[in-house]
Amino acid sequence: MLEVFIFATLNGLVTGLLLFMLASGLTLIFSMMGVLNFAHASFYMLGAYFAYSISLQFGFWLGLIFAPLIVGCLGAAVERYGLRRVHESGHVAELVFTFGLAFLIEEAIQFFWGPDTKNYQSPDILDFPLFTLFGQEFSAYRGFMIGVSVLIFIGLFRVLTRSRIGIIIQAAITHPNTVANLGHNVPLIFMGVFGVGTALAGLAGVIAGPVLTTFPGMAIVLGSIVFVIVVIGGLGSLAGAFIASLLIGLLQSYAIASDVGMPDLLNFLGVSFERDHPLNDLWTMTLPQIAPILPFLLLVLVLIFRPTGLMGNREE
Amino acid sequence: MLEVKDLHAYYGKSHILQGVNFNVQQGEIVSLLGRNGVGRSTTVKTIMGEVAPEGSIKFKGEEIAGKKSFEIAHLGLGYVPENRDIFPTLTVRQNLVLGMKSTKSEGRWNIEEMFKMFPNLGERADVHGGVLSGGEQQMLCMCRTLMGDPDMIMIDEPTEGLAPKIVEQVALLLQEIAKRGVAILLVEQKLSIALKISHRLYVMGHGKIVYEGTPDSLLKANEIRSEWLEV
Numbered sequence A: 001m002l003e004v005f006i007f008a009t010l011n012g013l014v015t016g017l018l019l020f021m022l023a024s025g026l027t028l029i030f031s032m033m034g035v036l037n038f039a040h041a042s043f044y045m046l047g048a049y050f051a052y053s054i055s056l057q058f059g060f061w062l063g064l065i066f067a068p069l070i071v072g073c074l075g076a077a078v079e080r081y082g083l084r085r086v087h088e089s090g091h092v093a094e095l096v097f098t099f100g101l102a103f104l105i106e107e108a109i110q111f112f113w114g115p116d117t118k119n120y121q122s123p124d125i126l127d128f129p130l131f132t133l134f135g136q137e138f139s140a141y142r143g144f145m146i147g148v149s150v151l152i153f154i155g156l157f158r159v160l161t162r163s164r165i166g167i168i169i170q171a172a173i174t175h176p177n178t179v180a181n182l183g184h185n186v187p188l189i190f191m192g193v194f195g196v197g198t199a200l201a202g203l204a205g206v207i208a209g210p211v212l213t214t215f216p217g218m219a220i221v222l223g224s225i226v227f228v229i230v231v232i233g234g235l236g237s238l239a240g241a242f243i244a245s246l247l248i249g250l251l252q253s254y255a256i257a258s259d260v261g262m263p264d265l266l267n268f269l270g271v272s273f274e275r276d277h278p279l280n281d282l283w284t285m286t287l288p289q290i291a292p293i294l295p296f297l298l299l300v301l302v303l304i305f306r307p308t309g310l311m312g313n314r315e316e
Numbered sequence B: 001m002l003e004v005k006d007l008h009a010y011y012g013k014s015h016i017l018q019g020v021n022f023n024v025q026q027g028e029i030v031s032l033l034g035r036n037g038v039g040r041s042t043t044v045k046t047i048m049g050e051v052a053p054e055g056s057i058k059f060k061g062e063e064i065a066g067k068k069s070f071e072i073a074h075l076g077l078g079y080v081p082e083n084r085d086i087f088p089t090l091t092v093r094q095n096l097v098l099g100m101k102s103t104k105s106e107g108r109w110n111i112e113e114m115f116k117m118f119p120n121l122g123e124r125a126d127v128h129g130g131v132l133s134g135g136e137q138q139m140l141c142m143c144r145t146l147m148g149d150p151d152m153i154m155i156d157e158p159t160e161g162l163a164p165k166i167v168e169q170v171a172l173l174l175q176e177i178a179k180r181g182v183a184i185l186l187v188e189q190k191l192s193i194a195l196k197i198s199h200r201l202y203v204m205g206h207g208k209i210v211y212e213g214t215p216d217s218l219l220k221a222n223e224i225r226s227e228w229l230e231v
Ligand SMILES: Nc1ncnc2c1ncn2[C@@H]1O[C@H](COP(=O)(O)OP(=O)(O)OP(=O)(O)O)[C@@H](O)[C@H]1O
Pocket: B011, B016, B034, B035, B036, B037, B038, B039, B040, B041, B042, B043, B082
């Protein structure tokens, strides 16, 4: 029992941190633009594919460094030559633009890399068990994922709260005109934030690709959960996004690891049904089966009881 | 220093500035007076590039009409808006850092000196700007703009809603700014402070300059005061 709990917690942590790497960029970009970037997870997918291609030639580590850089530059270019122009036509146009971009990236990936799953592998040096507990192994690669995420977040946090550029970014998000009047080039700052946000998504793709498989649907799988997270956390709140990411990562992981289901509940209540009962599927459902929809259930609950999200304070 | 010629500006279809002409010379304190809604704030916003200008605005001999706000700020024109946009979640010190255009600028002003000049701000250096009083916020806002070491500063209604004692302090700071060779365009409603510290004054009415003079001449011009200033 204890080992199940410990491993579920560790795996939940891996997922949660990975989700936050996407959610943090999405949240920052949302605070700036005022709209959700539906193509955000597409940059995550691009990260995985670029890293895959680079790793074939030059190995995993160069992919780890260069794929996020390339994705970040692409993101900055999308902001500079796409979103900034569309911005003048209002929020709806921006939303439609990011939707279109998501489709475009998915099509482009199918065109260049094909529709099948890529054999993107974690590096050999990390192919050993980090530790063994109760006869179960925790892979070094997962430990590496945790390490990279934590390092990135500490760095991001320090830059945002301590450095001059972080102060300028914080102020530019809420008071763009005032910051411009003080002599700061706000559009350039926004382009930079967009670039860093997409580079983070790319980095998430690089490190998640080998574990969550690299295929053209990976953006949609993770993207929908990331949107759920930023809404649950409270749109625009980094702290909220962090809490919601870990919450969902852990929740899903516990659900998958658990072996309870409706039969246990019914037994406990002393009720039983015949095998040919019309709702048999419902009575035999197990928690691991519904794990994928748990984030959405949580979303519904949050929207009912706390519509602004956990840490949100937008009044609208 | 600043030379505005035949400046027009619009909000949508409404023609707010209808040919504004005035100038500010180096080291001068010049006041722009007028009743509510005549377009004084619009004038400074237009100079700063927040509202699209038509006409000519020359700063230090360079045409700045059509330039972006941050470029104009970099040329050395500072602006303190009327809404006192301090950043409530940043500390007083961070607010000041934000005013600096680069990390190494050694200009006329530095943070420690400002804290000495305004002990109120110094004591609250690490407190969030949002908890300051209105007067302290106004001081912070002016100091923040000064941190960018402008050669001229435009200040929109710095004394609005402040107690008489604080108005005194604002007047002292303005004189200190001028003493260091920074030209000031002061947008005001209160005649008293404008008459006390200005070298020259302009009165604005309905999108145009309707009077230009000195504090002495304005004191004598009774009709102008009753037609354009007194309520
Ligand atoms: N954003 C805006 N959109 C449309 N009209 C505006 C806007 N801002 C100001 N106006 C109008 O432009 C005119 C001039 O406004 P402005 O703010 O320049 O006045 P002001 O002289 O600074 O007066 P005060 O600050 O005392 O209100 C006013 O009639 C005002 O209603």
